[in-house]
Amino acid sequence: MDKQDQNPKHPSSSVALIIGVTGMAGLSLAEALKNNPTIPGGPWKVYGTARRPPPSWFPSSHVDHYITFDALDSTDTTQKLSSISQEVTHLFWVMFQRLKSEEINISNNSTMFKNVMSVVVDSNKGRSRLRHVTLLMGTKHYMGPVFDPSLVGQLIGHDPPFKEDSLRLPFPNFYYAVEDIAASYSPAVTYSVHRSSIIIGASSRSLNNSLLTLAVYATICRHQGLPFRYLGNKYTWEHFCDMSDSRVLAEQQIWAATTDRAKNQAFNCTNGDVFTWKSLWKLLSEIFDVEFVPFDEKEKFDAVEMMKEKGEIWDEIVEKHGLYKTKMEEITCFEALNTVLHLQFQHVSSMNKSREFGFFGFADTMKSIRTWVKKLREMKIIP
Known part of the structure; x- marks a missing residue:
C-alpha cells in the first residue's frame, strides 16, 4: 500500500x-x-x-x-x-x-x-x-x-x-x-x-452542443411552421461523419x-460507427415531428443569420412549455455547427x-440521439 x-x-x-x-x-x-x-x-x-x-x-x-x-x-x-x-x-x-x-x-x-x-x-x-x-x-x-x-x-x-x-x-x-x-x-x-x-449528451452548459443546437432549431421550425432545412452543404449531406x-x-x-x-x-x-447527415436529418425530422426536407443545392440558406433573429421565439417556447430558463444564444452553437456541416472531407x-x-x-449513434433527446426533455431543457 x-x-x-x-x-x-x-x-x-x-x-x-x-x-x-x-x-x-x-x-x-x-x-x-x-x-x-x-x-x-x-x-x-x-x-x-x-x-x-x-x-x-x-x-x-x-x-x-x-x-x-x-x-x-x-x-x-x-x-x-x-x-x-x-x-x-x-x-x-x-x-x-x-x-x-x-x-x-x-x-x-x-x-x-x-x-x-x-x-x-x-x-x-x-x-x-x-x-x-x-x-x-x-x-x-x-x-x-x-x-x-x-x-x-x-x-x-x-x-x-x-x-x-x-x-x-x-x-x-x-x-x-x-x-x-x-x-x-x-x-x-x-x-x-x-x-x-x-x-x-444532455446539458444546457456545453459550449459545443450540436444536438441541443439542432433540437432548438427543429423546435423553432415546428413552432413557426418553417421548413426543417439542412444547415450544411451537399458534401456533408451525403458523406460519412461520426459522433x-x-x-x-x-x-x-x-x-x-x-x-x-x-x-x-x-x-x-x-461511437465506433458512422452516419450520413441525410440519414440523421430523417431521424431528427421524426423525433421532432417536422417534415423531412431533402437537401436542395440550389437553395441558398444562411442558418447562422436566420437564427440570430430567433431569440425571442425561443423565449416564447420556454415560457409556453415551462422549460428551464435559457437564452438561445447561451445553449446553441450555430456558428460552430455551420463550420462542421460545411467541411469538404469525411469527419471520421x-x-x-x-x-x-x-x-x-x-454506441449506436442513432439510438444515442433518441436517448439524449429524451433526456433533454426530461431535464426540461427542450419541450
Missing part, C-alpha cells in the same frame, strides 16, 4: 476532481464514477467543479461536493481548491474556453490548466496524491483551428480516418499547449488524451485512468488504437 494511503487523513479509495462537471462530458463522467460499482479503484469520491453554481437540473447525487470557481483567476482557484488538493488522485479536465482567436484560446486554456495543476500538484511539495490527469481534446488536433476566422482557407489537415500517430499540424492549437503542460508533469503524474468527435456519446467518452476516460497500459497515450473516442476517426490497447466501448 502506498504510504500516503496509510495516512488516516487520506482514504484509500480514489478521489476524482472533475473540472467542468456541468457539461455533457462532465455529467456522464460523474454519473459513471458515482453510480457504477464495477469501476476499478472505487468507491470513488467525486469533486465536481464549474464556473457557475449548479443548475436546477443537475443531479446532486452525481458528486460528493460541488465547487464553484473561476479557473482563469489564480487566487480564486487557490482559495477554492486548496482544502481538497491533497486528496485528489485523478484529475479529469473536461472543459475549455473557445474564443475567436486561437492565440487567445491557447493563453486562456493554458492559464486555467496551469492554475489548477499549481494548486493540486505544485503547492503540495511532494504531498500530492495526484496520479493521473485525463484531458478531453478533440479532432481539431487533426483539422487545425477550424473555428478561427483568420485561418479560413489556410488550413490543411490530415486525411481521414484520423489516427492518433498523426504529426501535429503547423498551426496554433490550444490542444497542443494543454497536452504539453500535462506531459511536463510526467513521470510523477501520468496522463491520457481523449480526442472526441461531435459529443452528444461520441458522452457515456462512451466517460467509459474510455475512466478506463485510461485506471489502466497502466493506457498511461501517457492519446486515444480517439467515437479510427478507433483501432483504442481496441488494440483494450478499450471496446461503443
Whole structure:
C-alpha cells in the first residue's frame, strides 16, 4: 500500500476532481464514477467543479461536493481548491474556453490548466496524491483551428480516418499547449488524451452542443411552421461523419485512468460507427415531428443569420412549455455547427488504437440521439 494511503487523513479509495462537471462530458463522467460499482479503484469520491453554481437540473447525487470557481483567476482557484488538493488522485479536465482567436484560446486554456495543476500538484511539495490527469481534446488536433476566422482557407489537415500517430499540424492549437503542460508533469503524474468527435449528451452548459443546437432549431421550425432545412452543404449531406456519446467518452476516460497500459497515450473516442447527415436529418425530422426536407443545392440558406433573429421565439417556447430558463444564444452553437456541416472531407476517426490497447466501448449513434433527446426533455431543457 502506498504510504500516503496509510495516512488516516487520506482514504484509500480514489478521489476524482472533475473540472467542468456541468457539461455533457462532465455529467456522464460523474454519473459513471458515482453510480457504477464495477469501476476499478472505487468507491470513488467525486469533486465536481464549474464556473457557475449548479443548475436546477443537475443531479446532486452525481458528486460528493460541488465547487464553484473561476479557473482563469489564480487566487480564486487557490482559495477554492486548496482544502481538497491533497486528496485528489485523478484529475479529469473536461472543459475549455473557445474564443475567436486561437492565440487567445491557447493563453486562456493554458492559464486555467496551469492554475489548477499549481494548486493540486505544485503547492503540495511532494504531498500530492495526484496520479493521473485525463484531458478531453478533440479532432481539431487533426483539422487545425477550424473555428478561427483568420485561418479560413489556410488550413490543411490530415486525411481521414484520423489516427492518433498523426504529426501535429503547423498551426496554433490550444490542444497542443494543454497536452504539453500535462506531459511536463510526467513521470510523477501520468496522463491520457481523449480526442472526441461531435459529443452528444444532455446539458444546457456545453459550449459545443450540436444536438441541443439542432433540437432548438427543429423546435423553432415546428413552432413557426418553417421548413426543417439542412444547415450544411451537399458534401456533408451525403458523406460519412461520426459522433461520441458522452457515456462512451466517460467509459474510455475512466478506463485510461485506471489502466497502466493506457498511461501517457492519446486515444480517439467515437461511437465506433458512422452516419450520413441525410440519414440523421430523417431521424431528427421524426423525433421532432417536422417534415423531412431533402437537401436542395440550389437553395441558398444562411442558418447562422436566420437564427440570430430567433431569440425571442425561443423565449416564447420556454415560457409556453415551462422549460428551464435559457437564452438561445447561451445553449446553441450555430456558428460552430455551420463550420462542421460545411467541411469538404469525411469527419471520421479510427478507433483501432483504442481496441488494440483494450478499450471496446461503443454506441449506436442513432439510438444515442433518441436517448439524449429524451433526456433533454426530461431535464426540461427542450419541450
